[in-house]
Amino acid sequence: MVVARTPSPPYYAVIFTSKRTDGDNGYTAFAEEVLKLAEQQSGFLGAESVRDQDQVGITVSYWDSPEAIRKFKNEARHMEAQRLGKELWYSTFGLRVCKVERDTFL
Amino acid sequence: MVVARTPSPPYYAVIFTSKRTDGDNGYTAFAEEVLKLAEQQSGFLGAESVRDQDQVGITVSYWDSPEAIRKFKNEARHMEAQRLGKELWYSTFGLRVCKVERDTFL
Numbered sequence: 001m002v003v004a005r006t007p008s009p010p011y012y013a014v015i016f017t018s019k020r021t022d023g024d025n026g027y028t029a030f031a032e033e034v035l036k037l038a039e040q041q042s043g044f045l046g047a048e049s050v051r052d053q054d055q056v057g058i059t060v061s062y063w064d065s066p067e068a069i070r071k072f073k074n075e076a077r078h079m080e081a082q083r084l085g086k087e088l089w090y091s092t093f094g095l096r097v098c099k100v101e102r103d104t105f106l
Numbered sequence: 107m108v109v110a111r112t113p114s115p116p117y118y119a120v121i122f123t124s125k126r127t128d129g130d131n132g133y134t135a136f137a138e139e140v141l142k143l144a145e146q147q148s149g150f151l152g153a154e155s156v157r158d159q160d161q162v163g164i165t166v167s168y169w170d171s172p173e174a175i176r177k178f179k180n181e182a183r184h185m186e187a188q189r190l191g192k193e194l195w196y197s198t199f200g201l202r203v204c205k206v207e208r209d210t211f212l
Binding site: 002003004006009013015017018019048049050051052053056057058060066085086090092093094095096097098099100101102103104105106 | 192201
């Protein structure tokens, strides 16, 4: 699904913009696992993800509350992923936590 | 630049997730023009954009206020782009206006 089917605002978004380092370094399998974990979290509303040929990616995940985001941030396997992300997988990233105030869809 | 150099929160983000239709249909030139226009708007803070081989894209633009977003929304050439986007360029899209509450960078 290209566009996540989110409920009416307000809800929350985490925008993660990154550039990957060269080589897989265990990223693909771990990323799949972490996405599955996110989908199982209470308060998870959906996600959208794109990565281009230059290894630049934007992933946006949607949540029903800041508490749900905080809880997932502190989940053990996700914390391990955050550590590996900084050390191994990303040459640069920005992460932003936002409150979605309005939306519109085609 | 992969990650936009935004100031300390709070600021605002517009998340635009889309899938392009086949063919250029004047999109590339118009998209360039609209990005240049955005960069000239007062309150524009930066943008991040990725499109993959399946023509799925996420573009996030950052702004200092909801007023700056509203003003750009009503800019004449941007309104023309919005019309062409719905009619011609996108098979689906979602647009979300958000308040960025916190951020972190590598």
